[in-house]
Amino acid sequence: xxxxxxxxxxxxxxxxxxxxxxxxxxxxxxxxxxxxxxxxxxxxxxxxxxxxxxxxxxxxxxxxxxxxxxxxxxxxxxxxxxxxxxxxxxxxxxxxxxxxxxxxxxxxxxxxxxxxxxxxxxxxxxxxxxxxxxxxxxxxxxxxxxxxxxxxxxxxxxxxxxxxxxxxxxxxxxxxxxxxxxxxxxxxxxxxxxxxxxxxxxxxxxxxxxxxxxxxxxxxxxxxxxxxxxxxxxxxxxxxxxxxxxxxxxxxxxxxxxxxxxxxxxxxxxxxxxxxxxxxxxxxxxxxxxxxxxxxxxxxxxxxxxxxxxxxxxxxxxxxxxxxxxxxxxxxxxxxxxxx
Amino acid sequence: xxxxxxxxxxxxxxxxxxxxxxxxxxxxxxxxxxxxxxxxxxxxxxxxxxxxxxxxxxxxxxxxxxxxxxxxxxxxxxxxxxxxxxxxxxxxxxxxxxxxxxxxxxxxxxxxxxxxxxxxxxxxxxxxxxxxxxxxxxxxxxxxxxxxxxxxxxxxxxxxxxxxxxxxxxxxxxxxxxxxxxxxxxxxxxxxxxxxxxxxxxxxxxxxxxxxxxxxxxxxxxxxxxxxxxxxxxxxxxxxxxxxxxxxxxxxxxxxxxxxxxxxxxxxxxxxxxxxxxxxxxxxxxxxxxxxxxxxxxxxxxxxxxxxxxxxxxxxxxxxxxxxxxxxxxxxxxxxxxxx
Numbered sequence: 001x002x003x004x005x006x007x008x009x010x011x012x013x014x015x016x017x018x019x020x021x022x023x024x025x026x027x028x029x030x031x032x033x034x035x036x037x038x039x040x041x042x043x044x045x046x047x048x049x050x051x052x053x054x055x056x057x058x059x060x061x062x063x064x065x066x067x068x069x070x071x072x073x074x075x076x077x078x079x080x081x082x083x084x085x086x087x088x089x090x091x092x093x094x095x096x097x098x099x100x101x102x103x104x105x106x107x108x109x110x111x112x113x114x115x116x117x118x119x120x121x122x123x124x125x126x127x128x129x130x131x132x133x134x135x136x137x138x139x140x141x142x143x144x145x146x147x148x149x150x151x152x153x154x155x156x157x158x159x160x161x162x163x164x165x166x167x168x169x170x171x172x173x174x175x176x177x178x179x180x181x182x183x184x185x186x187x188x189x190x191x192x193x194x195x196x197x198x199x200x201x202x203x204x205x206x207x208x209x210x211x212x213x214x215x216x217x218x219x220x221x222x223x224x225x226x227x228x229x230x231x232x233x234x235x236x237x238x239x240x241x242x243x244x245x246x247x248x249x250x251x252x253x254x255x256x257x258x259x260x261x262x263x264x265x266x267x268x269x270x271x272x273x274x275x276x277x278x279x280x281x282x283x284x285x286x287x288x289x290x291x292x293x294x295x296x297x298x299x300x301x302x303x304x305x306x307x308x309x310x311x312x313x314x315x316x317x318x319x320x321x322x323x324x325x326x327x328x329x330x331x332x333x334x335x336x337x338x339x340x
Numbered sequence: 341x342x343x344x345x346x347x348x349x350x351x352x353x354x355x356x357x358x359x360x361x362x363x364x365x366x367x368x369x370x371x372x373x374x375x376x377x378x379x380x381x382x383x384x385x386x387x388x389x390x391x392x393x394x395x396x397x398x399x400x401x402x403x404x405x406x407x408x409x410x411x412x413x414x415x416x417x418x419x420x421x422x423x424x425x426x427x428x429x430x431x432x433x434x435x436x437x438x439x440x441x442x443x444x445x446x447x448x449x450x451x452x453x454x455x456x457x458x459x460x461x462x463x464x465x466x467x468x469x470x471x472x473x474x475x476x477x478x479x480x481x482x483x484x485x486x487x488x489x490x491x492x493x494x495x496x497x498x499x500x501x502x503x504x505x506x507x508x509x510x511x512x513x514x515x516x517x518x519x520x521x522x523x524x525x526x527x528x529x530x531x532x533x534x535x536x537x538x539x540x541x542x543x544x545x546x547x548x549x550x551x552x553x554x555x556x557x558x559x560x561x562x563x564x565x566x567x568x569x570x571x572x573x574x575x576x577x578x579x580x581x582x583x584x585x586x587x588x589x590x591x592x593x594x595x596x597x598x599x600x601x602x603x604x605x606x607x608x609x610x611x612x613x614x615x616x617x618x619x620x621x622x623x624x625x626x627x628x629x630x631x632x633x634x635x636x637x638x639x640x641x642x643x644x645x646x647x648x649x650x651x652x653x654x655x656x657x658x659x660x661x662x663x664x665x666x667x668x669x670x671x672x673x674x675x676x677x678x679x680x
Contacts, residue, residue: 209600282506
């Protein structure tokens with residue numbers, strides 16, 4: 001592959017200043033697309049996620065309609081957990097039948113072999129790679145973010161059960177994080193072996209914690225996962241601008257930035273890493289006259305280093321697909337360095 | 341009143357370096373106290389909040405048991421909204437029967453006179469002042485935080501309905517915020533007239549927004565409310581470390597800081613204002629051997645200016661009252677400047 005052949009998205013992750021920013025959208029495979037909703041009428045979420053042909057089809061839908069520069073596997077961050085012996089229901093958020101609050105419960109968790117975890121994911125990735133014209137991103141939840149759901153048991157405002165667990169049972173917490181780290185490594189390596197060309201690690205609840213807590217219970221486990229991955233690695237921490245001073249030590253190729261934190265502020269700590277983000281998803285529900293200046297503002301804010309245009313959080317179901325397609329065209333039509 | 345007579349809490353809010361930090365706890369009047377739970381078995385939340393004698397009793401419970409340096413009115417931030425014509429249920433979080441999503445709905449909202457809003461609050465304040473040995477804090481929700489619930493209609497993770505409303509109907513949003521500001525001013529002035537000796541403004545959802553959105557839809561309305569208050573004003577923005585650079589312009593006497601943001605980082609932007617905070621409430625569920633170093637760390641972090649010791653968010657129902665009482669003793673027994 002010559003440099004010219006290398007897809008724009010992978011060039012940006014390699015830290016190259018691309019002529020225009022590659023673009024994809026978190027949750028681009030999902031409810032805002034009518035073709036997804038049509039499939040969802042006939043299949044449950046889990047049937048879509050666990051049937052390789054259906055997961056591949058959902059993954060490809062936004063690639064076909066929007067002309068994005070990367071695909072992201074259609075899957076849930078909880079996918080690798082049931083084989084550990086965890087009973088998860090979706091209502092629609094994850095609900096854990098028996099929230100983990102003791103060392104005995106942690107001890108009872110299995111660490112399944114790689115091929116037991118989610119064989120349907122590898123199969124879906126192989127199917128996608130046969131037809132997908134752009135790089136495919138695999139993903140997983142960061143260990144502490146997975147633990148957040150397992151300990152809390154359900155969605156919550158401040159996940160105080162998890163925070164109390166970390167303070168009162170640090171030993172059990174570390175044992176749980178250790179198991180989740182090992183499972184995550186096996187799961188993500190299997191994605192890479194099947195053909196994932198980049199991996200995004202979702203530390204969706206990093207922002208709950210002060211710097212000392214994140215450094216103790218998140219950072220070392222994140223790094224073990226990231227270090228085990230042999231393709232470009234994107235790290236996303238949500239609501240975590242108070243943690244930025246520590247991001248310089250994270251070994252990864254890119255930071256995905258939420259909609260609240262200015263890209264230029266992250267650039268200070270990111271060094272030569274690429275930045276990804278960070279349009280507020282709510283903007284995509286507005287008329288294009290409101291969308292356009294916001295997109296241009298994000299593009300301008302992304303200068304000074306490699307930039308992958310994306311949202312600052314997941315696509316909202318109420319986003320207008322035509323607006324999203326026009327955003328892709330706008331990003332592709334905006335030279336990053338008009339003055340060169 | 342001589343300087344010696346002025347309560348420690350009010351001296352700290354005036355920016356004085358007190359010999360030790362005054363201390364109170366957000367949600368100190370509430371579920372973690374057995375005497376509150378006993379009352380709650382016989383009365384609904386709204387009965388407790390709307391019956392002056394009961395609201396006064398609940399406000400006084402932590403003052404008697406804990407020896408804190410300030411009382412905070414037992415009430416809900418939604419209290420001033422029903423007289424505007426808004427139907428609110430609690431399940432237990434607020435649920436709005438008819439979420440506000442249009443200018444017509446905003447137009448239909450009443451702006452009640454001061455004495456119509458919540459006369460039971462003024463009466464409770466007068467009862468508390470008769471017996472309370474420490475200053476009484478009144479409070480209200482910031483206009484955008486109140487609007488967050490009114491537009492979303494219920495608790496949510498990212499309050500995307502509110503964020504879409506701001507992007508798509510900015511005119512209706514400003515009209516709603518204007519009415520909420522006027523009601524808040526009347527409500528808080530009535531609290532001051534009845535005897536509240538300080539006011540805390542809860543901008544609980546400030547952290548949802550990027551700097552431009554907060555500057556447009558939160559800051560000017562917050563300031564109108566704060567400017568109308570003639571007693572010391574405490575401003576609390578949660579999860580808002582990305583907004584810190586703008587806090588220098590907020591006219592108030594103190595910033596209350598959440599548990600994620602180091603006090604020293606806020607001090608940089610706070611100038612001579614007092615800081616309040618910011619122990620992680622989850623710590624109070626741990627054994628005292630874990631609590632003590634965390635309390636000492638917060639006290640050390642609070643040096644360099646006036647400091648009111650508090651939590652970084654509301655007390656958890658699972659906090660141990662004995663631990664909380666020992667924290668008060670520890671704070672009172674820790675000279676701020678041992679080297680003087």
